[in-house]
Amino acid sequence: MIQRMSTLFVRTLREDPADAEVPSHNLLVRAGYVRRIAPGIFSWLPLGYQVFRNVEAIVREEMNQAGFQEVHFPALLPREAYETTGRWTEYGDNLFRLKDRKGNDYLLGPTHEEMFTQMVKGEFSSYRDLPLWIYQIQTKYRDEARPRAGILRGREFVMKDSYSFDVDDAGLEFSYNRHRDAYVSTFKRMKVDYVIVSAMAGAMGGSRSEEFLANSPFGEDTYVRCDCGFAANVEALHIPLASFDPGINLDTELPASHAEQTPETPTIDSLVNLSNARADLARGDHLWFASDTLKNILLIATNADGSEEPLAIGLPGDREIDTRRLEAALYPRVARPFEEADFAAHPALIKGYIGPRALGKKSTSGIEFLTDPRVVRGTRWITGNNVKGQHVYDLVFGRDFESDGVIDVAEVFNGDPCASCGGTINLARGIEIGHIFQLGRKYAEALGLKVLDERGELVTVTMGSYGIGVSRAVAVIAEQHHDDKGLVWPREIAPADIYLVAAGKSEDAAIKAEELAQIWDQMGLRVILDDRVGVSPGVKFNDSELVGVPTIVVIGKGLERGVIEVKDRASGERVDIAVDDAIAAVHRICTN
RNA sequence: CGGGGCGUAGCGUAGUGGCUAGCGCGCCUGCUUUGGGAGCAGGAGACCGGGAGUUCGAAUCUCCCCGCCCCGACCA
Known part of the structure; x- marks a missing residue:
């Protein structure tokens, strides 16, 4: 059946709708x-x-x-x-x-x-x-x-x-x-x-x-x-556990941990700045980075039965917890952030200075303590010392602290190592x-x-x-299939195979368009025929592109020379084809 | 649910207290035009989101309500 633009129930809009963003x-x-x-x-x-x-x-x-x-x-x-x-x-x-x-x-x-x-x-x-x-x-x-x-x-x-x-x-x-x-x-x-x-x-x-x-x-x-x-x-x-040298002697080959006064450093940035500013805290091999700090986030986890218990997560200071990863990792438990009232209930936890030694099921707090996969044996950290204004340096995992398990919920960065090949991910x-x-x-x-x-x-x-x-x-x-002029449907998706434009004022064009539309229709092609009279060619061309049918055929001024124009919507390519050849040519285009 | 923006004709919009609410697109009538969103002339179409208030006078100010869009939270 031929769809005629003169009667089709459609009205294209010249301007962008105000509420459409994508x-x-x-x-x-x-x-x-x-x-x-x-x-x-x-x-x-x-x-x-x-x-x-x-x-x-x-x-x-x-x-x-x-x-x-x-x-x-x-x-x-x-x-x-x-x-x-x-x-x-x-x-x-x-x-x-x-x-x-x-x-x-x-x-x-x-x-x-x-x-x-x-x-x-x-x-x-x-x-x-x-x-x-x-x-x-x-x-x-x-x-x-x-x-x-x-x-x-x-x-x-x-x-x-x-x-x-x-x-x-x-x-x-x-x-x-x-x-x-x-x-x-x-x-x-x-x-x-x-x-x-x-x-x-x-x-x-x-x-x-x-x-x-x-x-x-x-x-x-x-x-x-x-x-x-x-x-x-x-x-x-799931990011892989960080690698470490299993032969390393943690007691002799790594510096001993030491507590330091680090006033006014409640945030990771302030802590890193202070650590790099003080010569006595120099790390030796490189400047301190946020990733050298271990931040300990406290949450209240709600179990499936509705009971609540605190949960601590230790992760490198350069990363936040990704809430969607957290939700996935904890399921069916759900978590919410620690609030003032929760801190009040746990006076041993000093906001901004919480350290691993106050955490863990075996600690006095008894709070479950899970750590990021990057926290492995032999890694050394700056982290809270559980005293206001104090951090501890060179706290070594496996020597100075342990956790109750691994939790992989830190945000993922561009360039992180690939879990599969060790390359970098995007x-x-x-x-x-x-x-x-x-x-x-x-x-x-x-x-x-x-x-x-x-x-x-x-x-x-x-x-x-x-x-x-x-x-x-x-x-x-x-x-995925559009350009600045409009939609560009794959043929099988498109509402028609051919958008046939009768352009120009000559009645011959309209008659020829009608004739070709019927032929292609009978050949099993789906045709939209723009048979609107009194509509300027520009409007028809623009609509033909906006609607996004894969093959656009224009019958107009070329008719005097016996040719019609066939355009490929996707590539924009246009060729003139003799009318007599066009029937088969367009059919071929539409069916291969 | 938090943050931001916005509700005026089918669509896009102007109008921050004062004549009959303006413009563009679209629509209707006529004439002209016909290869890239034509021109001229005439016309139809709006309880300016709703309610209450302030005022001689409210699209415009105040309060309440409703709705919509975007970001986040949440989700195919």
């Missing part, structure tokens, strides 16, 4: 693809909905091809199953909740692990039925505290979520890899530039987890990458477009999904869950 949002609005309804909630106009459905079709085809079966759940769900798994409360304010006329609780599904698990439980009960791979493409609802960036992060969004059910871990591993492969080919088809990073499985339960992150400066996830191919979400990054930003999890038995356990194994014994099924943000993918593709 390119995908700006262009999708300007080109008349989407309109905002409420924060994080958008409607799709004809061009936009076609693009959306093209993306959805790729996901569906790749899923089906990989052997997954499509099902469909309601978005409106009863409370019960989410109560059983604890997520009715865990999800907190992010859950859209509502009541029916009888006062029963319902929710708009944020994700469907519970429903899938229940469904399988209701149908299957033998190991012989497994593995099972099912998926749906569904509208999800999450009442995000702050939706942003147009449809990149909405409160209503479409997600493809699939789930695998296996009888054992080996089966899960196979199912997981199967999904991983399907995702690789899906995103390849979408022409998304992405990287696969190892991620935290923590909050969802389970073990292995990887994210597919689309490269974008507007990404919300920070990940590290290395030339060796290593990539990880910063939350999931920080980059990405948009999460896919996430695959080995869930394990958390949901099957909670909802009682068991099958009989070959010995006739009941075993709990192990699950994987896998998601692709379908509506988000539309925005990601726009984000």
